[in-house]
Amino acid sequence: MPVYVYSITPAAHPCRLEGLDGVGAEPAPVRAITAGQLCAVVSDIDEEIRPKRRDLTAHQAVQERLMSDGTILPLQFGYTAPDDEAVTQVLQERADGYLDVLERLRGCAEYHVKASQDEDALLREILHDSDRARLLNDRIRAGDADPRLPLELGEIVAGEVQERQESLAAGLVRSLVSLAGDHRVHPPTGDDILSISLLVQDDHRDAFLKAEARLAEQVENVHFRFSGPLPPYSFV
Template sequence: MTLLLYGIVRADHPLPPGLRAVVAGDLAVVVSDIGSSAELAAEDARAHLNVLCGLVVDGPILPLRFGSMAPDDQAVRDSALLPNAAAVRLELDRLTGMVEVRVQLAFDETAALEALADTDPDLAQPITGFDAAIARGRRIADHVKEWSRQRSGELLGGLSTAMVRLDEPDDGTQHWALLVRHDEIHRVAESIAAMPSTVTATALGPLPPYAFASLPTRTPSRWGFD
C-alpha cells in the first residue's frame, strides 16, 4: 500500500470520509491510501486540489506537492513532520484564518494606451522609418505591461493581507495571488466584481495558500518530498 499526501494540518483538523491523518504530536499530514501500482492522472490532480480546497475551509493547511507519496505512516512522519515541526507550527499559526484567491485581470487596450499617452506624450508623436516603428512598438508594449502591473496593484492592494504577482502569459493579462481572511472572501469577491469597466476581472477561491506557505526545503526523495 502507498500513501498519497495532501498537506500538513493541526492534529485536530476535521477530515472528510476517505482521508486520514498521520499524526505526530500536535501536527498531522492528511493522506489517503492508494494501491502500490496506482498511476496518477489529470483527474487525480483535480481531485487533489478539491481535497485541499475543502480542508482549508476548516483551518490552515500547508499544501504538499501533488504526487507526494510515502510507503507508510512512519515515513510520512520522518519526512514531513518531525524534522521541522517548530517551523511548521509557526506557518500554521501565521496562516490561521487565511486563504488564497487567484485573480486574473485583463485591461482594455485602448484605456491603457490613453493612460500612457497622458503620462508620456512622446509615445503619440509621429515617427518615420521601419526600425523606428519597431522600436516604438516595443517601447509601448513595455510601457503597457508596466502600467498594467501598477494598475493591478492599485486595484488589488487594499483587498488582501499580502499579494504575489504570478507568471505573466503572453496575452498581457495579469495574474495575482491574494492572501485574504476567509471571513472576508465575500467582500473581496464583491470588490473584484465591481471593478471598472476598463478591466475584466475573474477570481478563483478560496484556495489553500500555495503562493504564501513557506515550508523548509528538503532534498527531493523518491517519494516526492520537496
Template sequence: MSVYVYAISKAAHPLDLEGLQGVGEAPTELTTVQGGELSAVVSRTPEDLAVRRRDLEAHHEVQEHLWADGTILPLSFGFVAEDEAAVRALLEERAETFSQRLDELTGRAEFNVKGLQDENMLLRALLEESERVRELNEATRGGGGTYEDRVALGELVAQEVQNRQGALAGEVLAALRPLVLAEKVAPPSQQYFLSASFLVEDERTEEFADVGGELAESLGEGVELRLRGPLPPYSFV
C-alpha cells in the same frame, strides 16, 4: 509502498474524508497519518500519476474540502513520500515549524488575481492615441519602410504596451494592498499583465472580493480582472 500527500493539519482537525477521491485514474482510499500533534492526509501513489487536469482538480478538491473545516497546509501537486513511516517521521521532525505555520495561517485565506487585456483593442488604442505609432505604422504598411522603421515600430509598441499594462497593474495593486497581509506577485507575462496571490484575513475576504469586483468594472473596455477565492493559502505555505 509510496504515498501521495495532500495536506498537513493539526491532529484536532476533523479530517472528514467521506466522499472524497484522490489522484489517479483509479484513486485509492484517502487515509490519515498521525505524528505527534499533527496529521497528514494521504493515499497510495498511483502508477499513472501525471500533471493532468483530472489529477490536479482532485488534488485541489481534497485540499479545499479539508480547508473548509479548518486550517491546513496544502502541499504542492506531486508530493510523494516513500511510505507512511516517512510521513510520520516528517511530521515529528518538523512539528514545531508546521505547527507555527498552521497557527499563522489560521483565520486567513488566499485570493488569486489575474489581469488580462485584449491585445487588438490595445493596439487600436495605441494607433489612435500615439502620433509616432501611426506614422511608423503607415510607413511600414504592406512591407514598406526601412528595416529601422520596422524595428522602431516594434520597440515603440512593446514599450507602450509595457507602460500601459504596468500602470494597470499598479492601479490594481494599490487598491488591493491595504486589504491584505501578504502578497506574491509574478512578473508580467504575454498572457497576464498581472498575476498575484494575496493572503487576506477572513473578516476582510468579503471586502476584498467587493473591491476586486469594483476594480474589474472600472478598468475599462478590453481589460478583464479575474478573482478566485477565498482559497486555501496555497502560495503562503
C-alpha cells in the same frame, strides 16, 4: 507502502474524509496520520502518480473538504513519501515550522487575480498620445514605402506597450494588496499583464470581493479573471 500526501493540518482538525477518493487508478481510502500536534492526510499508492485530470480532481477535492472545516497546509500535487513512518518522522522533525505556517494561514484563503489588456485600445491610446508614432502611422497608411517607417513605429509601440503595461500592473498590485494580508506576484503568461495571489482573512472576504468588483468596473480596457476562495498553495 508508499503514500501520497495531500495536506498537513492541526491534530485538532476534524479531517472528515468519508467518501473521498484518493489518487491513482485504483484509489485507496484517504486517511490521516497523526504525530503530536499535526496530522498528514494521505492515501496509499502502488504506482507513479501523474497529473491526470482524475487525479488532479481527487487531489483538489481533498483540499476543499479539509479547508471547509479549518486551516490546512495544502501540498502541491505530486508529493509522495516512502511510507507512514517517513511521514511521521517529517511531521516530528518539522513540527515547529509547520505549526508556524498553520498559524499564519489560520482563517485565510487564497484568491487569484489575472488581468489582460485590450491591445487594440492600447494601440489607439499610444497613437493618440505619441506625435511621432501617429506621424509614422499616418505615413505608412498613406502609402509611404520607406522600410524604416514600420521598424521605427514598431520600436516606439513596443517600448510604450511595455512601459504602460508595467505601470498599469504595478498600480493594480497596489490596489489589490491593500486588501490582503499577504500576496505573491507571479510572472504573467500569454497575453496577461498581471498574475497575483492574495491571502485574505475569511472575515474580510466580502469586502475584498466587493473591492475586486469595483476595480474591474473602474479600470477601462482591462479584462480581469478572479478565482477563489482556494487552498493557500502560494503561501505554504
